[in-house]
Amino acid sequence: MSIDNITLARLLDETASLLEIDAADPFRIRSYRRAAEAVEQQTTPLATLATPEADPKALLAIPGIGKGMAANIRDLVTTGTMPLREELLQKYRPTMLELLRLPGMGPKTVAMLYSALEIADIDALEAAARRGDLLSLPRMGQKFTDKLLKGIEDHRRNASRFRIDIARGHAERVSELIRQFPGIDTITPAGSLRRGRESCGDLDLLVTGPACESDVVAAAVEHVATLPLIDKLLARGQNKVSFNLRKGLQVDVRLLPRASYGAALQYFTGSKHHNVALRQRAIKRGLTLNEYALLRLEDNQIIAAASEEEIYNALDLDYIPPELRENCGEIEAAEKHILPRLITRADIRGDVHMHTHESDGVNSIREMAEAAIARGLEYIAITDHSKNLAMTNGMDDKRTLAHAQRIRQVSDELAAEFAAKKGPQWARYQQRLNDGEPESVEPSVPFRLLAGIEVDILADGALDLEDDTLAQLDIVVASVHSGFNQTEEEMTARVLRAAENPYVQILGHPTGRKVLKREPYRINLEQLLPAAARLGIAVEHNAAPARADLSDINLRKAKEFGCKIICNTDAHSTEELDQIDDGIVQLRRAWLTPADLINTQPLEAFLASLRPRQ
DNA sequence: GCCGTTTTCGGCCCGACTGTTTTCAGTCG
Incomplete structure (x- = not known):
């Protein structure tokens, strides 16, 4: 069993911590941390690059990995440990690493x-x-x-850490209370929440407005320090308040004058490594960057401070979106003006995985369609569960076809309303006109509903509905919902067999991964993704943080293997359609552009890019 | 231990807060 990148990164990071306890050279410690970060970001398993047969240059090509670190990685891959680590573990105890996680x-x-x-x-x-x-x-x-x-x-x-959507909920609640103080204009969550990490260890809220100017900020600090939802006040400074919420989440609030808000936002958004690289760049230009401003070293003249754009531009860089700030090539790309045009919500035209009350959803077909129209989508697929999921009231072949008929009926109704210049599409257009949205254009094509199914992949890789049934549907999503006790090999073989079924077009939540929870099953993406690419089957990036998804690293992998990628919400209610935002953040972190996703295309092109039906 | 538009040695990011201190070390982000 070969060692995976996450484990490799953890071992290097632990070695860095042990070196810290040993009071080693701080720069040596930093290089171990940097190497750990770099390893974690790699899409190819380093175990395959560290074998004697592999090209010895492959490891050295990774920034932050030099000769010494490459040797360490080879040791870790072949023996599971490395000399320095063993030496330090002789001197100290592994449980001391846990002590480092205690505050203070x-x-x-x-x-x-x-x-x-x-x-x-x-x-x-x-x-x-x-x-x-x-x-x-x-x-x-x-x-x-x-x-x-x-x-x-x-x-x-x-x-533990907090899942991003939970953390965002807390951020909104805290922000609402802070905003009640007069003279507060803007509250922006920074840190890992702004960068779109899947989980947050704490919450950074940056606050600005007239009440945050340095001569009057004390009153606003007092307001924040006495918020009713504070469980425990941790620290309180001139313009900073730290506290714990009852759920245990730590919140750091900083109140900053408008003039330095951009510098603060840049600074507290991070990541740490991105900021270090940026400050090094500043120094090379005779400048220095801190949380208040970008300054000229010789005379402390302020070069930029009010906005992030000014700061990046003053460092001869294009503006770098927060999701890319991980020091993984974004600075070089910004310098050469080749940053990708990242996906936004407006790029998503269709969502082809969602449920209604026919199985375990809560809304009707029509309600889902209207909610999708209100969110600017052009098409959706209703994909309720099949019969093997009895507890969701999954549908057998007969119910599936009857449901498909109802879905097409609603689609036709909406099309008729559209032709008569009535219905939700025109209502939305009228609403946008009234709101004065300049880019609002008259809708030209009727919204379409596709009749689909989320068919269950059984333990042996067979599907729980007949091929004849699947052949009569517009969209077939196949996913695993049971039998999670299989080995990685069995699970991979099972899904691969299902993918061979010519009616399956999309692999639903292919990793079944649950953030911050034990993985329900393990699957070998190095096998699955190339097979999906070869078969022309699309892999789903499930947007819902609560259920499952492809992380940004897996998304990059899927792109490298040439997979068709699709981002769906798997919504079980109309509100859950908004979870598309959580999916988009991961797509952005993976550097994906609209062209890398198939549901950014209009309906006809989208259907054409799916695996051809028999 | 890494790295190179001050290159193979000598650099390597910055400031606030805390507790225990009379000037600062350690931690944190």
């Missing part, structure tokens, strides 16, 4: 606790803190001990 605990403190009291894990630390043993150590008073005990408690209760 850094490498120096961990090292000191180990040498003074031989404390190497959380239990021992807690016991020592309760006995008052820590008070005898330098720079450790009662206040530190109390904070540490609370930190241990929080850590035990909730050591």
